[in-house]
Amino acid sequence: MSDEPDSLILKMLRGIRDDLARVDGKIDDTKNELKSEVADVRAELKSDIRSLRADVASDLLVTRKETSEQIVGLRRAVMEYHTSVIGHGVIISELEARVRRMEQHLKLPPLDTH
Structure with missing residues (x-):
């Protein structure tokens, strides 16, 4: 590089670049x-679904x-x-x-069944 003193804008741009690198790192960590x-x-949900299926299957049985x-x-x-009714029918x-x-x-004369 040259021996010229760094300008304020270059310092600010380098600072912004460093800040962006840190933000990118944090984003990657969060991701x-x-x-x-x-x-x-997902694993917990799958386990819960399996448990629920087992419970439902057990309840159905x-x-x-x-x-x-x-x-x-x-x-x-x-x-x-039916046996009782048939039995009563036989008795009757x-x-x-x-x-x-x-x-x-x-x-005796038969009764009229009118």
Whole structure:
């Protein structure tokens, strides 16, 4: 370089260049920190999603099991009711036959079923 004294403008420009270099360094550091934080948040989110999927799958299995048990109970209740109704129907049919035989034996006129 020359032996001439530096001008004020050159000093200011060099200072600005140094300041810009520091700002660029800080921006790069901030960028790297943000990348790291985003990666951490992404990993945490993936973990939460996996956990949520497992919870939902477990809840669905429990719900399916409970529903199956309720269906089995309902079927049992319907079968018991059906058996009971058929049983009553048989008893009523037998009673009607006996009443008919008694009416015939006693020679009673049949009732009008109007």
